[in-house]
Amino acid sequence: MILEPMTLPRQGPEAGMSRPATARNGSPSRESSTAESQTAGRDAGAMASGDRPEGDPHSAAGPAREGLERRLVRRPFGGGRSVSLFTLGTMRALESSRVLERVVDAALEAGINHLETAPAYGPAEAFLGEVLAGLAERDPIGRSELVLTSKLLPGSGEGVGLAEGLEQLRASLRRLRLPRLDNLAVHGLNTEAHLAWALRGAGAELLKAAVAEGLVGQVGFSSHGGYDLIETALASGRFSFCSLHLHLFDPERLPLARWALAEGMGVMAISPADKGGRLYDPSPQLVEDCAPFAPLELGYRYLLAAGISTLTLGASRPEDLAWAGRLANSSGPLTPSEREAMAQLSAAGAQRLGIERCGQCRACLPCPSEVPIPALLRLRNLAVGHGMEAFAGERYNLIGRAGHWWEAVDASACLRCGACLSRCPHNLAIPELLADTHHRLAAPPRRRLWG
Numbered sequence: 001m002i003l004e005p006m007t008l009p010r011q012g013p014e015a016g017m018s019r020p021a022t023a024r025n026g027s028p029s030r031e032s033s034t035a036e037s038q039t040a041g042r043d044a045g046a047m048a049s050g051d052r053p054e055g056d057p058h059s060a061a062g063p064a065r066e067g068l069e070r071r072l073v074r075r076p077f078g079g080g081r082s083v084s085l086f087t088l089g090t091m092r093a094l095e096s097s098r099v100l101e102r103v104v105d106a107a108l109e110a111g112i113n114h115l116e117t118a119p120a121y122g123p124a125e126a127f128l129g130e131v132l133a134g135l136a137e138r139d140p141i142g143r144s145e146l147v148l149t150s151k152l153l154p155g156s157g158e159g160v161g162l163a164e165g166l167e168q169l170r171a172s173l174r175r176l177r178l179p180r181l182d183n184l185a186v187h188g189l190n191t192e193a194h195l196a197w198a199l200r201g202a203g204a205e206l207l208k209a210a211v212a213e214g215l216v217g218q219v220g221f222s223s224h225g226g227y228d229l230i231e232t233a234l235a236s237g238r239f240s241f242c243s244l245h246l247h248l249f250d251p252e253r254l255p256l257a258r259w260a261l262a263e264g265m266g267v268m269a270i271s272p273a274d275k276g277g278r279l280y281d282p283s284p285q286l287v288e289d290c291a292p293f294a295p296l297e298l299g300y301r302y303l304l305a306a307g308i309s310t311l312t313l314g315a316s317r318p319e320d321l322a323w324a325g326r327l328a329n330s331s332g333p334l335t336p337s338e339r340e341a342m343a344q345l346s347a348a349g350a351q352r353l354g355i356e357r358c359g360q361c362r363a364c365l366p367c368p369s370e371v372p373i374p375a376l377l378r379l380r381n382l383a384v385g386h387g388m389e390a391f392a393g394e395r396y397n398l399i400g401r402a403g404h405w406w407e408a409v410d411a412s413a414c415l416r417c418g419a420c421l422s423r424c425p426h427n428l429a430i431p432e433l434l435a436d437t438h439h440r441l442a443a444p445p446r447r448r449l450w451g
Contacts, residue, residue: 073085085304089314092316099316100131104131111325112328116150184215188405189223189225224245242267247276261309267308268312272299272312273323279296280296302342304330352385357426360374368419369414373434380437410442412442414435
């Protein structure tokens, strides 16, 4: 299944908001969230036509780096500066500024020029500010090539007010020791209240003022929300980039991403190594299914071949950046061997699941008890189909414990009313599968990484 560029109706950008205008007509259709869309990147080279190799940005006067002569691929990112295929997220290297410094140095060696942080990541901004100040002294050229993104939470209730939001932004700049951010994102545009705040409330004023006062270059958002909410945010014309859950095992939002790319927006994939299935620690079954490629390699290539601007990677140690270095220039379409491996992966999962495989068509919705049936059965697909019980269990046990960042209702809420049964085109015994999902995956609460 090849994903075609999609379009949404758009409104004109707000005055003062940095945003390329290339409006088209139409709207994106939802893709099935299965590994069968593995061919999404097959003809996606056109989506990455803006890729441009650049000479290595780092001076030999700075720290010694392997491959100083190589040319590094950069992709457009909204109306701002171009970014590397991988983005270093700073939410994990939090032991000290020295630990983060080693990780940042490794990121530079891997060809990464985009760093993402947030006040919600504990001491990350302060540590990063210290690291950037040191880097400016020992490698000024390398420092000048870095692109910085931070985020602001929308707040609860009516959301953060204009004055409070501007002070939070200035506090971030002080911690980062910067006069200006390249990119500012709304951190977690997850609910209708958040959306109203950003498009019509104090958030709209805040984002406009941040650009107008020269505090940020462009604004965007990250979202863990539903398809329709993200679609509305993208169609608003208020944002120049977005960060979305886009993964090999969960490509539901790829049509939205492809539309955003076609409109000139930047698109970041949120933690495909972690949120995409803990691919850095794969099950033996998954390793076999992806052979001869590593699961993480295949997960990264799937998104890069689809033209996604950049993939975030929350490294806690330099070694975590190994694949980012190896794939720093891997922006082309999927190779025949990669497509073959993805077909093999899909077939292996389908064989193990048999007639119990959920095709993720979403025809079962809405559920009278608000059970997110496709999301829960997707986790079962992964556990049974690819031996990914650890990841599936981790995600399942966040349900109802992570606020608006994740699902609120688990499979135990199913009342066996049968409303979903007649709608399922595969005639799945959905109540029984939900009960099995809960039995397999339910466990004591697990603590989230942050917040």
